Amino acid sequence: MSQSVARSRTNHETIARNSSLPLEAIETAYDRIEAERHRNCWIYLRPREEALEACRKLVARARTGENLPLLGIPFGVKDNIDVEGMPTTAACPAFSYTPWHSAHSVERLTAAGAICLGKTNLDQFATGLSGARSPYGPCASVADARYIAGGSSSGSAVAVAAGHVAFALGTDTGGSGRIPAGFNNIVGIKPTVGLVSSRGLVPNCPTIDCVSVFCNTASDGEAILEIIEGFDFEDPYSRLPRAFSFATGTEPSFRFGRIAAADLECFGMPECGELYERACERFTQIGGTAIEVDFAPFRQAGELMFSGPWVAERHSAIASLIDIDSGSLLDVTRTVLGSAAGYSAIDTFGAIHRLHRLRRDAEAIFAGIDALVVPTAPRPFTLEEMDRDPITLNNRLGYYSYFANLLDLCGVAVPNAILPNGMPMGVTLLAPAWHDRALIGLAQRFEASAGRAAFELKPGG
Template sequence: MISPLKMPYELSIQWLRTHYLKNKITPQEVIDVIIQRSKQDEHMNIWITPPDLAFIQPYLDNLTDINIEQAPLWGIPFAIKDNIDLAGISTTAGCPDYTFIPSQHATVVKHLIEAGAIPVGKTNLDQFATGLVGTRSPYGETHNALKGEMISGGSSAGSPVAVARGQAAFSLGTDTAGSGRVPAALNRLVGFKPSLGAWSTKGVVPACASLDCVTVFSHNIEDAKIVDHVVRKYDDQNAWSKELPIPSPKLPKKICLPKSPLHFFGPYGNQYKAAWYKSVEQIKSWGIPIEWIDNHLFSNVAKLLYEGPFIAERWADLGSFVDNHPGSTFPVTEKVLKSGANENFTASLLFDTMHKLKQYKLQVKKLLSDSVFITPTAGGTWTREQVRKEPIRTNSEMGEYTNHCNLLDLCAISVPFEDADQDIPFGVTFFALSEHEDFILGLAEKCQVNSTEMESQANIELVSSNDSDSVLLAVCGLHMQGLSLEHELHEHRATFIREAETAKKYRMFKLSTNPPKPGLIKTEKEGSSIKIELWKCPSVTFGSFVANIPSPLCIGKVELKDGSEVQGFICEPYATEYAEDISNLGSWRELIR
């Protein structure tokens, strides 16, 4: 049985399923680690109903009646945005006075549980799914998973952060204006928004019922596809449900890129702009014909969502609650919702706008008949403090490249590209017609393969370069991937580079600390080569990381197998006098295997 301490920080369906099938780990152990991680991250306001065995245990017990071979999500933990129903657990939609306890699961949740998935909690959100920033919640501002002072993105704020912080393998969000894509990009995740109606919205608190869509956040395309296969079913109890086949990924004949200058904003606007240009060069290298198109068409449609009578649909769904519960709604949320009651939004204006939209759809259908349209997922990001000072403008700019999507009945997927800056992820979105989900998934798969190859090459270059802004660190114990102190490296913005080995000049001891830790000592005789990991830590955070290392451990020079030296964990010799020599194991992992 594998120790739960070896569970990777980033969970995935494939890793969990592989280890379940080999009986190396149990769902109970996975949930125990998730609960521990959620408590460590409590200050990040990820959850409204956090992971707790009190409600999770029955789902674990039910696994005994489910055949793992026939259940593609057996034992896979997932998070649920708290505007999607989980039977017996409060649905708040981010508003305490709106709270109710549903007797049934939302249809998508029901399908996932039937496939063996384990719901671990309900996540924080911009109240009533009205926002793209993740700060509009009485349950607290959700922190970005990588850089705490930045926004998480919204409205599905807690769902992507739960996945990025290792508290779920995937999560459900909703997307009306970009809520399933913007927070994916801001937390370095995949955000898949299927075509409208492909996934049932029964059991989802409506934002704009005709445009609402349930979405998935995951670390990779394959996990998103598995979830799609499970939940894509026609629901005859849901008026918006459609019979749409499971897409088979394939490449489009053409890629459309925006011809007009794009708008970049926020404290990392210049970095976002540079990241977009790098992304375009990567896209060009795919060898698919490219057409540069006038993107004002999409910008004009985007403005219709909040600047025209379509906003009245939000008021139609929630207006009576807001009017009957004064003071219950978050102030900025109430302001947005009440804009839908504008007396100038007449029925005739609504029909006029609908007819205009119909013409836009016709143009887009011709334009994207065999193509995928690509834009940045967002043109920038903001600190949470900046959003507090200007809640309307900052939120509006976050949706500049997303708001058009559902109005035009497009499918979309946001995928991570090269980061804009240290711990500032950058995402790109692929858009296609509703009937061409195959195109966006095909491109996403191609992008993922290329990114993996580029990352591998970049890791080699990083190890051989002299980067004055970072420190290459050799890790040999509890800070290694999947072990109990890995989170400390992530909290200091360190990134894993590769596995490596020391020169054959070291001895490793099992120190009598609590918990036990390895002590690495260099010797010129009878030495061994010890397996380690190399991590890159920013210079600005390296000092604080070192300051937290308890005696008898310390940081010194570690010689690698190739003769080069890096900073790494070593031990004061006095601590090894009565310690067990485990050098023959060759790795700390072998001791706890």
């Protein structure tokens, strides 16, 4: 699979003339998937011949002159996002249903010529950041099977990193579209909440859920975002962008916020902090000026996610879909949701008022910087460690990610460097809502500084 999203868009006519190119890509994808079932990254796989026939029909349409910018590109969809004719389980077999219509984002991708190969694994009902909370089996990092892939969009990230697909859709509420990217050495695009329609998404925390993108380069992510973004009146959480211009991320100089070395939290793995320092040096080398910022407002906002009443929104959303006490849920899922009972309406309004104050503190910090750079996750954990203490370690994973949607930030997670144990670690660029393109521009420059081959799919495992 040598084609990529960005390259396919520029070679549309060539691919339309040579139908073997996309068909070969589909065949290769299925060969890899079937050879790597042990990765547990797929819950449902579309029949091979069905995908090939869909590809042939798309090529025929392209030959008539129809513009299909993603012609023949294979992709995966997290199994809490609807795809017409494919079961949606949210990693809960008792919840399974087969939708008549695809999610809005999936409709746009297939209309552009992309081919969905199936549904990917996840932490049950997207409740987790490890990728180890699924009855369909845990997902491990492609770098080392002893370590978690990160979640909840674990299957989507692994499918991209293993070279099964060119890109995949995930979701992000508290880091699910970024942490798996970091632990699998790929890119994760977390759009501004409301930029991409959430219609057709199984709700988690509806006010802060968003569809995310996993891909191999920031350019690929930008190409996908251009297809799926846009206001959707039928989605009550969709938003119109603010009507003013932003920097593109290509300006020669920029200011980036960084966490002071003394304030870095790596939970007992200091070598992760060393890689963050290296990333900050690289941002300086490409024209950035580092500015130390007070991380306290971000940390305090993150604490509201699972140590505050937002878990009650999660409980409310999932309880509307399935009986939480029926025995259909994993014990860890039920335990997390059960904590919602400890919060009252008074607690909720108090937390909302506190969040508004923290948002103002964050606004003041971003007034002096173009982007905030944080570790995508503090450190990796093994599957064995997560099994022993799933809730404490899960909350540690979200230390640098939980706050983003609560503070109305957009983000791009990019690969950074490899730990001595072989595990990849990423960094995430964050900025206020609607600065998505500026962050992608900075991410592209960061990629170039590492000498990454643009537009290439991951080689097979």
